[in-house]
Amino acid sequence: MHKDIADILVSEQDIATICKDLGAQITNDYAGTRPVLVGLLKGCVPFMSDLAKHIDLYVDIDYMSVSSYHGGISSSGDVKIKKDLDMPISGRDILIVEDIVDTANTIVTIMKLFEHRGAKSVKICTLLDKPGGRQHHFIPDYIGKTIPKAFVVGYGLDYDELYRNLPYVGILKPEIYRTS
Numbered sequence: 001m002h003k004d005i006a007d008i009l010v011s012e013q014d015i016a017t018i019c020k021d022l023g024a025q026i027t028n029d030y031a032g033t034r035p036v037l038v039g040l041l042k043g044c045v046p047f048m049s050d051l052a053k054h055i056d057l058y059v060d061i062d063y064m065s066v067s068s069y070h071g072g073i074s075s076s077g078d079v080k081i082k083k084d085l086d087m088p089i090s091g092r093d094i095l096i097v098e099d100i101v102d103t104a105n106t107i108v109t110i111m112k113l114f115e116h117r118g119a120k121s122v123k124i125c126t127l128l129d130k131p132g133g134r135q136h137h138f139i140p141d142y143i144g145k146t147i148p149k150a151f152v153v154g155y156g157l158d159y160d161e162l163y164r165n166l167p168y169v170g171i172l173k174p175e176i177y178r179t180s
């Protein structure tokens with residue numbers, strides 16, 4: 001698997017530092033509240049797991065599954081809810097935990113939905129931000145690392161359901177998606 005990676009963009013050490021720093025900021029900003037951390041499956045799983053350990057607060061954790069990509073490498077712009085939240089969120093402070101914000105189609109749609117459901121506040125924490133891909137004006141509240149407009153895999157991010165278990169974030173060799 002590692003041989004398919006051309007370049008490592010965010011190393012395991014970078015990720016550990018990011019989770020520690022963001023966890024401390026979130027602990028501070030949400031002090032005295034009980035926020036709901038909402039992870040967007042499946043890409044959020046490693047990040048949610050590592051980040052949540054650094055948040056020293058009582059939190060609820062819930063997951064949603066939405067899709068905008070259908071096995072390819074560019075966003076279709078069409079956001080579909082495949083699994084909804086288990087808990088009601090009316091009156092709650094919501095922190096959405098994302099692997100990456102690219103066009104922002106997904107996050108803008110989910111934020112509107114949560115506001116419509118009566119959330120008290122909705123903020124976004126993303127491991128990676130790719131502002132070069134934006135189709136909406138949108139700035140995440142918490143950003144682990146800003147990256148250039150490239151297709152990345154690893155640490156939750158897939159190409160055709162593979163590479164989610166890489167411990168770092170990297171760029172695939174172009175021949176991998178030409179041949180699969």
Ligand code: 5GP
Pocket residue numbers: 040043068069075098099100101102103104105106107150151152153157158159
């Ligand atoms: P957006 O709606 O902001 O365009 O994209 C959100 C979702 O698209 C992310 O949660 C992720 O699943 C997928 N995505 C966006 N950019 C990348 C990327 O570079 N690599 C991978 N593997 N998925 C991406």
